[in-house]
Amino acid sequence: MRFTAVSLALVAGMAWGHAEAHAQAAQGVQEFLAAVRNGGGWVSVPIVAGRGAVSTVTLPTMGLNLAGCINVWEGHSGGWEIRARDTIGEASLEVASAPGEGARFAHKFGLRSQLEFDFQWSEPRDTTLFLWVGLDREDDGPDEACTPK
Numbered sequence: 001m002r003f004t005a006v007s008l009a010l011v012a013g014m015a016w017g018h019a020e021a022h023a024q025a026a027q028g029v030q031e032f033l034a035a036v037r038n039g040g041g042w043v044s045v046p047i048v049a050g051r052g053a054v055s056t057v058t059l060p061t062m063g064l065n066l067a068g069c070i071n072v073w074e075g076h077s078g079g080w081e082i083r084a085r086d087t088i089g090e091a092s093l094e095v096a097s098a099p100g101e102g103a104r105f106a107h108k109f110g111l112r113s114q115l116e117f118d119f120q121w122s123e124p125r126d127t128t129l130f131l132w133v134g135l136d137r138e139d140d141g142p143d144e145a146c147t148p149k
Helices: 005-015 021-038
Strands: 040-047 051-055 065-072 080-086 092-097 102-108 115-121 127-135
Touching (some): 021 040, 040 051, 040 115, 065 092, 092 102, 115 127
Antiparallel strands (some): 040 127, 065 102, 080 092, 080 115
């Protein structure tokens, strides 16, 4: 099953701490909805020794259908492996990508989702991964979601 968990990476930044989970969840849902309206957004993930991980709190996804494209920022080097899984559902995604190459996705969510993301860089050093997560909209052309804004 192909999985759009990466689209919810847009809200992963709010999930760094557990103490403020309720406030972060509300803020994350607002950020996620704004990203959907805007056709996507940029995500930054700290990478240490070539690896990074992020998870979200449980989010109400209410059967949402999403399709789009993920794209590692062109300024990065090397190859990137991105793994996402929904710990409530059974869906998962594995993508190998090079900077500037879009990878398409599509998924129908359940009522709730809790997402875990793992990132591995081919270079074992520290950086910040910049990732465009674009979402398909009715008014856009077929490759619009893969084009970072």
